[in-house]
Amino acid sequence: MTDEVAIRRTAVTRAARKLRSGVSGQSRLERRWGLLLALPAIIGFVVFSLAPMAVSAVLSLTDWTIGSTPSFVGVDNYVHMFSQDPLFLKSLGVTTYYTLGAVPLTLVVAFAIAMLLNAKVRGLGVYRTIYYLPTLVPSVANAVLWLWIFNPDFGLLNSTLRQLGAPTSNWVFSETAVVPSLILMSSWGFGNIMVIFLAGLQGVPRHLYEAVAIDGGGAWRQFRHVTLPMMTPVLFYNLVTSIIGTFQVFNQAYIMTQGGPNNASTFYVYYLYTTAFTKSEMGYASALAWALFVIVMVITVALFRSSNRWVYYEMGAAR
Template structure:
């Protein structure tokens, strides 16, 4: 009995490793190996044609003296500073609206959610057409209310705001997560608050927001990570222009790696991006005890 049990356990351990092996092998091939390679590459100069040359910290030094690098960082930071909070706010408002008990509410949820599901080049082209300065829908609608719309993607000032506006079309993704959070708030909390004479405003700030704070936290982290990796829309719609006004960080990285074939420099760019994302998400994590409220904290008391 004992012996068969131990062979069974042995068998299980063997199977466990075997079944997990696709990911474990993949981890070494596509994650750990490339991480090490990228780290080393960042200290080299290599155009894929001539042999790589060790140049120490030059790539990093060059990066900090490169005005294009700083402008791409600025573009990405501005995009995130406006885009992430606007998206967070917009998806929360939509979720609150969609949480009403109205007949046919599912239809509205579907309409709001749909744009966040479709992505890619087709959507980029659609928005390029919507933003067309003379024949596009957006400037037509603006003209109806007497506003002469800007040149949008062709304007240095308006290209980045245009991409932020476009990002708002995708707030449905965050909305669905918020909705799930809203539906998880026990109704007794609201009933108890009503007995204590709380009005709508009080209930929103004292119950809804604290109970949703873990979801806000999650959406904030995901928002920061994805906005710092913006690539496809900028590539398809503006190519980084006009005059680098929408040259996002990753777009600059892509051009350096695959257009100018600066493999070492682009690797250094990738590592710096990683550090920026790590620092920002770390900051949010650090601040979370101050504003994120977990139910279990109360239960523990």
């Protein structure tokens, strides 16, 4: 190797280094800024979500009653939950019942309304606003409003049923009717889901409908073979978020029924809340929270697994 070559090589190496360090300096800068700008969110997540979760995981292994010194009890809380706590199973059952009713009903109602609002009619903006309005009513006001709608003596529902000569119900004041009544009420809050459906519907390519029409397909076939398959990703998203949401149903029990009558509306999170703040059993309440977390996670994972079979992505593997 001659000196000239060696010198040239050194120069090339230097240049490469310089280049590399230049690029890496730039990317380091970007990384730093990225991190810095994401920091509030990261800190928020760590301080307000991750850390409390970690603490509650530890607490779930203790018998901590607020004010006393916690002592470690291993998995006793979890054993107690499954073997000796009738309210755990009861509240889980009530919540599942609610989910099985509220999620399909809300999805169907939201989808149907979204389809209607996707039609080309005059005053569409007004209709869209009107149908979205109930979502803007605060949930506490909504609960109180529905309490009056459900009033067996002079509520809207029974008054209407009486006029039609139909049998009336005690709605949320009856052990058997309370969950179906709350399911009915849940469909009122379809606005947000509807907007997502509406956005999805507007993304369905027109030419697919035209293709079905050319082949002689009517409205049903257009819906069955174009709208529905193209909407499955949106449907899937709404399904997952709705299920997670309904498993956390709380306000209705807290404001309207206090879990009654006879625990018929003791939803899981309401039970968790009363355990933590009425009975002050924070250790056991933490265990309840973790059990719910696992249950919701299992359901979510199962839904994601099943999605391969029924969710259609136009972009193939690009999910």
